[in-house]
Amino acid sequence: MSDLLERLRGRGWRMTAQRRVVAEVLDGEHVHLTADEVHARAVARLPEISRATVYNTLGELVTLGEVLEVATDQRAKRYDPNAHRPHHHLVCARCGSIRDVHPTGNPLADLPESERFGFMVSNVEVTYRGLCPDCAAA
Amino acid sequence: MSDLLERLRGRGWRMTAQRRVVAEVLDGEHVHLTADEVHARAVARLPEISRATVYNTLGELVTLGEVLEVATDQRAKRYDPNAHRPHHHLVCARCGSIRDVHPTGNPLADLPESERFGFMVSNVEVTYRGLCPDCAAA
DNA sequence: CGCTTGACTTAGACATTGTCCATTGTAGGA
DNA sequence: TCCTACAATGGACAATGTCTAAGTCAAGCG
Numbered sequence: 338m339s340d341l342l343e344r345l346r347g348r349g350w351r352m353t354a355q356r357r358v359v360a361e362v363l364d365g366e367h368v369h370l371t372a373d374e375v376h377a378r379a380v381a382r383l384p385e386i387s388r389a390t391v392y393n394t395l396g397e398l399v400t401l402g403e404v405l406e407v408a409t410d411q412r413a414k415r416y417d418p419n420a421h422r423p424h425h426h427l428v429c430a431r432c433g434s435i436r437d438v439h440p441t442g443n444p445l446a447d448l449p450e451s452e453r454f455g456f457m458v459s460n461v462e463v464t465y466r467g468l469c470p471d472c473a474a475a
Numbered sequence: 476m477s478d479l480l481e482r483l484r485g486r487g488w489r490m491t492a493q494r495r496v497v498a499e500v501l502d503g504e505h506v507h508l509t510a511d512e513v514h515a516r517a518v519a520r521l522p523e524i525s526r527a528t529v530y531n532t533l534g535e536l537v538t539l540g541e542v543l544e545v546a547t548d549q550r551a552k553r554y555d556p557n558a559h560r561p562h563h564h565l566v567c568a569r570c571g572s573i574r575d576v577h578p579t580g581n582p583l584a585d586l587p588e589s590e591r592f593g594f595m596v597s598n599v600e601v602t603y604r605g606l607c608p609d610c611a612a613a
Numbered sequence: 614c615g616c617t618t619g620a621c622t623t624a625g626a627c628a629t630t631g632t633c634c635a636t637t638g639t640a641g642g643a
Numbered sequence: 644t645c646c647t648a649c650a651a652t653g654g655a656c657a658a659t660g661t662c663t664a665a666g667t668c669a670a671g672c673g
Contacts, residue, residue, distance in 0.1 A: 351620060351669060372659080387623050392660065411546035411630095413659060427586075427594055436592050440585040444601055447580035448565075454574050456565055458605035463582055467596035489640060489649065510630080525652045530631065549659095551630060 341403060348401065358383045359394040363404060363418045369435045371413035409435060409464055425462065429469035438465065479541060486539065496521045497532040501542060501556045507564075507573040509551035547573060547602055563600065567607035576603065 341360055346352055362378045363370070370378070376391040395416055398404040405417040409428045415435065424437040444461045479498055484490055500516045501508070508516070514529040533554055536542040543555040547566045553573065562575040582599045 353621065353669070355622070385623085387625095389624080389661080390622055393621085406549075408546060408549040411544075411549070411552050414549050427590075427592065427596065429594065430597075436594075438586060438590045438592075440582060440590065441587065442580060442582070442585035444578060444580065444582060444585075445603075447578040447582075448576060448603055449579065452565075452576045452578065454565065454576075455608040455611075456567065456574075456603075456605040457611050458565065458603050459568075460604040462602045462604070464600045464602075465583075465586055465594075465596050466598040466600070467594040470593040473593075473595050491640070491650065493651065523652085527632080527653075528651050531650085 344403070345401070350397075350401075354383055355379075355386050355390045356394050358386060359391060360398070363398070363416060367418060369407060369409075369415040369417050371415055373413060375416065407435070407462075409433075425464065427465040427467070429472055430466045431468060431472040434469055482541070483539070488535075488539075492521055493517075493524050493528050494532050496524065497529055498536070501536070501554060505556060507545060507547075507553040507555050509553055511551060513554065545573070547571075563602065565603040565605070567610055568604050569606060569610040572607055 341364055342352070342357065345356075345360070350356070358379045359375060361382075362375050365378075372392055372395055375395065376386070376388055379386050379391055395404065399406050399416075403418075403420055405420045407415050407417050407426060409415065409426055410433055417437075419437055424439050427436045427438045428434070440463060444463055445458070448458065448461075479502055480490070480495065483494075483498070488494070496517045497513060499520075500513050510530055510533055513533065514524070514526055517524050517529055533542065537544050537554075541556075541558055543558045545553050545555050545564060547553065547564055548571055550571075555575075557575055562577055565574045565576045566572070578601060582601055583596065586596065586599075
């Protein structure tokens, strides 16, 4: 946590109360929050923080590579603080809850040259979908 | 094409000019259009068609399994008429263009039981990202 | 320690994408 | 041909995100 703040400061990030709160919220719970959820939690600590600042700060954290943006549903983007270890996602098709998973195998290697259409392929995301235990029981 | 219309009629779909136009647009170009792009092309053939009807019709085609919804970016959903053959997607990180691809390997088998967290996993989507030839050249 | 300055924050307007609803229209069977 | 249930319309509304102009403040400097 203070790790994160130190890293950011070391990169010339100007430290403000707002940015600290956003970083703390992300680092506090290792879940995948939407921008609005981050905002709600930030407001609880710093009532006057604005939506625009939360969006700006999240965008900067993504640019800096400290946080990943994941679009597992077509609703709001979610922000994944676990940016430093490669992983994929397992999403509940009903309630939308997300777990980080680590499949074996290397999907990048599974795309033959003939299927690359001249693209410079740099990245792959794997999203597993299914029902979580709670939703499967219901 | 008329295949599609026949299948739909066979399932009791009431055929209207609007639905026919939407189905034809999707089937005509095998690209991944957004709802708005479908609407624009539909308007070219049937000027009075409304946005709501296009959304409704696309939703019905998805429900019927004739078309896939893909959310490769967090902007608009795209509609994939190639619903009957399993495939994954290769997306240009800059311009958003999409190609269907067929990687080797079976990512579902690559998720060990210990990484399933009790989920009933039923589906996996793989999205490759990179730069298309045009964007890489620019 | 108190300026200065440019980066940061704010509030709210705006944009995009999608959904809903009440009304009007029409496909297809009787 | 007429009826009627299903479909289409258009406009309001909702959710998410972006932009801007003006005010505010962190942090370096004297």
